[in-house]
Amino acid sequence: MDDIDRAILRELQTDGRIAYADLGPRVGLSASAARQRLQRLLDARAVQVVGVTDPMAMGGQAMALLGITVDGDPRPVADALATHPEVVYSVLTSGGFDLFAEVVSPTPKDLLDFVNDTVRPVEGVRGVQSFPYFGIHTHRFLWDVG
Numbered sequence: 001m002d003d004i005d006r007a008i009l010r011e012l013q014t015d016g017r018i019a020y021a022d023l024g025p026r027v028g029l030s031a032s033a034a035r036q037r038l039q040r041l042l043d044a045r046a047v048q049v050v051g052v053t054d055p056m057a058m059g060g061q062a063m064a065l066l067g068i069t070v071d072g073d074p075r076p077v078a079d080a081l082a083t084h085p086e087v088v089y090s091v092l093t094s095g096g097f098d099l100f101a102e103v104v105s106p107t108p109k110d111l112l113d114f115v116n117d118t119v120r121p122v123e124g125v126r127g128v129q130s131f132p133y134f135g136i137h138t139h140r141f142l143w144d145v146g
Helices: 003-014 020-026 031-043 075-082 108-119
Strands: 062-070 087-092 099-105 125-133
Touching: 003 020, 003 031, 020 031, 062 108, 075 087, 075 099, 099 108, 108 125
Parallel strands: none
Antiparallel strands: 062 099, 062 125, 087 099
16 A cells, blocks of 8 residues: 555545545546556455444434443453444453443433443443543544555
8 A cells, every 4th residue: 555545545534425536636646547546445455435324313312432341251242232233333452441332322311221221231241431422423433544
């Protein structure tokens, strides 16, 4: 991956629907060259172009990141949580928490009920710390591509 590939990825992170006619000049290429470059990245599976929803725009009004500590292997806990539609994603970690789960609920009460009635009783869960999001929340995934 070279500097032009990284420039293409930065532009796509900002606007995933950018036209090649706009993308090419922004990265110093023609539209067709930009299309070929992106296609090469897609074919190599170095890049995926996906849609990401904003849970708040989809009806969720309460969001939180849950830091979860587990007795034993955290993978079964992550698998159990992934079966619930409230869980946007879960990731295993190697820090103070064994895993994180981002959850979305229609109301703050539903969020509290989900944590207390669904997450805490999962076998292996030792503790849950909630980091709620307040106000308008928009997901924006911008990874440094170099």
